[in-house]
Amino acid sequence: MQPEHKAVAHQSLLLRSMPADDAEALLSRASVTKYDRGQTVFLQGERATAIFIVVDGWAKLYRIAPSGAEAVVGVFTKGRSFGEALAFQGDVYPVSSEAVTQCTLLRIDAEDYLRRIRETPETAISLLSATFVHLHNLVSQIEALKARTGAQRVAEFLCELAECKTGACEVVLPYDKILIAGRLGMKPESLSRAFARLKDEGVQVKQNRAKIDDIDHLRIYCEEDPAQAWMR
Template structure:
């Protein structure tokens, strides 16, 4: 791989902890691949031959249910990796991956990753940490679905888009509202109702932007 990696990606959970020499060895034949919005990266059931790190943009992981509908498993942004467990186990991808914005990913050959894992204990620790991040994300998602109302889920989603601690904030919705609804385990009409109910808490939605009067209040409401 010729082009240098973005500095932040080097600190991703998967690569963090590796020395520059070890990282260069792992990524020797890694490829940057660009996808346009709507393009498929792989399909559910395809052989798992590579691991991916998102360099920019957003990736949707989804699974077809027995009745043929789509269940959004995760939406991953910059620096997140995916497909590690399937590559290590040699099993097919249990989900489909689709670009939901123009994006670039770093594709790491699965055979190289497995060999590198056998040769480097430090990388094994990083891989376990990466898998834990995915697991923790699923646990958090289940907790939100079980314990929080739809309005609370939307409030938390909006609050997480900003680094502001208190006061007014303006955030851009990172992808379309249908995907936001699927990510939060809601129907699109339920998302619209949640946006409407958040107006009395100082949240106004205009196209792909959310204006928040007091983000500290929004976070508090999301946790109540």
């Protein structure tokens, strides 16, 4: 494992609140795997035995509906983790995971994490924090589908990815915009219209990069009454 891999893992939600010695102990037994675009990480129905942290690139979680349509449950990029809760239940994955781009994933065995929880309760706190954030994000997705315009949902997605706290910033997106549309419950043409609408809010999208003039302004736009957002 390279030093840069460890640096990303330490900043992830899963490990950032964990005592440094415990995090290092976990990482010493973790493995790093590179995936090509379209390569399967795990399949729906497989036994959940590991937690993953994205070191680089993009990965997605998805389900295949009875109709054969793909429903994107979540997309994850550098520093994001997934698979936490299920891995500790000894249950199966209710979704599949696939590399959206060439990506590097850090794999932590669930048994190793459980062992750290038994030895140091602080490790359990980091797991609870990560699980809470995932739940909060799912609730936010449902709220956004019901109470926000398409442009507001895209703006919120950009705010989630932005690493800057204030001012101007840039967000790197996956090249496959269909992935973003699926994650936000939109059609590709609706996503294009949303990006066009966000130009008036200081967002410029070129290829896979979104330049945001003022992240604070964009956060305020996300929370506006949808009626006002439509009138802009």
